């Protein structure tokens with residue numbers, strides 16, 4: 001399927017735009033804002049529901065504050081985000097209104113997505129706005145998110161939202177033509193990769209995480225986000241947002257950018273959330289005997305196979321499941337707290353109740369709450385989970 005057919009048949013689209021597209025050395029580029037608003041409105045006018053993930057608050061605020069350096073200290077970044085976000089939204093309000101569209105600001109913190117009840121709440125709000133024909137404009141709530149609890153970057157946020165909304169395609173607009181086979185800043189002859197059938201460890205390790213002057217995460221975070229999107233069965237297009245009519249051209253069938261295809265085996269939305277969005281608080285190590293039941297036969301994780309508990313977690317939280325060599329086997333929601341798992345590890349199912357002093361489930365992680373990864377992809381999965 002080409003990109004025009006893909007967009008033509010997609011009812012729901014997430015568009016993400018990076019700071020490098022939206023801002024120049026004077027701050028927010030109002031002309032770019034107008035061009036983007038016009039194209040997003042055309043996508044919507046053709047009957048699509050569009051969620052717009054916009055970076056740019058820090059770069060906009062930095063110019064507004066008159067800083068001639070890239071803010072590094074957290075309070076400075078947060079102050080810039082606060083200064084910039086209001087101007088960004090004002091520009092979008094005006095630009096979308098010229099096309100008769102209303103926009104709504106959604107600022108999310110990590111906990112809004114990593115906790116299931118808040119995730120569901122965010123989904124309900126977004127669904128309502130989309131039903132009303134409004135364009136939600138989403139950014140991370142940088143002003144209150146500290147380094148330890150950040151979602152990471154907006155590529156990751158857009159991938160999480162693509163799964164949350166069941167969007168068929170995510171369009172990621174950056175300041176290069178797409179994903180190249182080498183860093184174009186160092187290799188001027190780098191070639192565009194037109195299609196990525198499946199992200200592998202080679203592509204992930206080749207992709208630079210060094211951003212441009214204002215971005216975050218570099219092309220690496222776009223490739224990783226595209227892999228997450230592929231695993232929920234959706235497509236990603238990474239294209240050049242500095243091309244004035246890039247979305248229009250894609251709609252008309254021009255073969256621009258890099259297209260990431262969905263995985264043949266896709267996770268359900270809930271399992272995708274468990275694997276890539278729920279906050280992971282700990283690790284459970286299992287012995288050799290537990291590996292085939294989990295990875296080959298889709299069984300639940302029982303206490304008998306657990307040898308070690310790492311980290312502090314509560315019942316219901318997500319944990320990584322590691323093999324005896326520390327390789328990542330999967331991610332699942334634990335029925336028990338770390339203290340309880342520590343108490344029952346190595347026990348047979350009929351010994352659990354006696355040890356804990358009350359009736360309790362025999363599985364530490366039920367198979368319905370466990371995502372097991374293909375062991376041949378262990379390296380790239382470890383990379384995906386590493387943020």
Ligand SMILES: Nc1ncnc2c1ncn2[C@@H]1O[C@H](COP(=O)(O)OP(=O)(O)O)[C@@H](O)[C@H]1O
Nearest residue numbers: 018019020174180182183211212215216218219
């Ligand atoms: N292999 C590559 N393909 C494309 N871009 C790359 C590659 N390696 C490094 N880059 C750089 O990544 C930058 C985009 O990342 P970033 O600055 O985080 O953008 P954004 O603000 O759009 O999120 C580009 O400006 C490009 O120079």
Ligand SMILES: N[C@@H](CCC(=O)OP(=O)(O)O)C(=O)O
Nearest residue numbers: 019055056057058153154216
């Ligand atoms: N939330 C931040 C941007 C974070 C981010 O991922 O930036 P970018 O790599 O430019 O998409 C901001 O609004 O400045």
